[in-house]
């Protein structure tokens with residue numbers, strides 16, 4: 001079932017989770033071990049992130065270095081199929097522009113369609129580690145909206161091969177990302193909002209937000225979206241803070257603020273177990289307020305912390 005159908009058919013706030021594929025070398029059981037404890041909350045859907053390959057330099061026997069492409073977390077499509085099969089829960093693979101030509105993207109979409117996966121979250125992806133700014137593959141998609149249009153074309157039976165006439169239509173529900181605190185490359189929030197509106201006009205059926213730790217940022221963002229004519233559901237993305245290092249890492253990597261009140265509480269903590277307690281309490285309060293405000297879904301970034309997420313969701317549902 002599509003994410004948008006889950007949202008439209010639900011009378012209350014749904015719960016969903018996001019997971020990362022495991023590092024290469026682990027088995028599918030590591031995914032089940034991660035997800036099993038969260039199944040008691042009956043998530044409406046589970047997102048699986050996509051990670052592009054990285055260029056690395058491997059030392060050879062003669063002492064020189066060889067440039068190699070390494071994909072540390074492969075398996076997004078396979079994990080989605082496994083989740084659908086094992087738990088009978090809808091899976092939402094993330095699809096990115098970075099590292100993909102349009103033909104590879106088309107083939108990936110055909111695989112997803114054949115597997116009965118009819119949801120995708122389309123994203124641009126970040127710059128590769130060795131690049132200063134995002135560069136698409138030659139002939140690849142530059143922005144999330146370009147990838148979205150490719151998916152929308154396939155939903156209309158339009159393939160890259162021009163000689164395919166009356167091609168079979170896929171049926172993807174397309175979600176996109178939104179940034180309550182602005183995407184870090186956007187010159188201002190209004191311009192960012194215009195590009196978000198363009199994604200919705202091109203066929204995005206809902207928006208999932210970047211994490212935020214101050215609900216006011218989400219409420220202001222939703223208000224601004226509505227003022228810009230963005231009327232699709234806006235799913236809040238939520239993450240617990242569980243260690244002190246995140247106070248500097250989260251702003252640096254995800255370009256989000258940590259409110260002073262939360263920051264002060266965490267600074268006072270003696271160890272990371274105490275930080276986890278503070279982060280859990282904060283996320284419970286955030287979730288309860290969002291639920292009271294009638295958000296469509298509480299979408300949790302579980303990122304290796306299933307126990308913390310369970311402690312939060314148990315207090316909220």
Ligand code: FAD
Pocket residue numbers: 048049050051052094095096122123124125126127142143144145177178183184185186187191192193195208209210211237
């Ligand atoms: P876009 O919508 O393409 O926007 C990128 C920037 O360009 C923005 O500043 C925007 O304002 C601007 N812009 C947009 N369209 C245009 C246009 N047509 N012309 C000019 N400027 C434009 N990354 C991963 O690698 N894998 C994941 O699985 C993943 N999952 C994510 C899930 C969520 C919910 C979120 C919020 C982010 C996720 N990311 C993931 C990170 C994401 O790829 C980065 O934030 C990336 O920098 C931007 O992606 P986007 O889809 O928002 O890009």
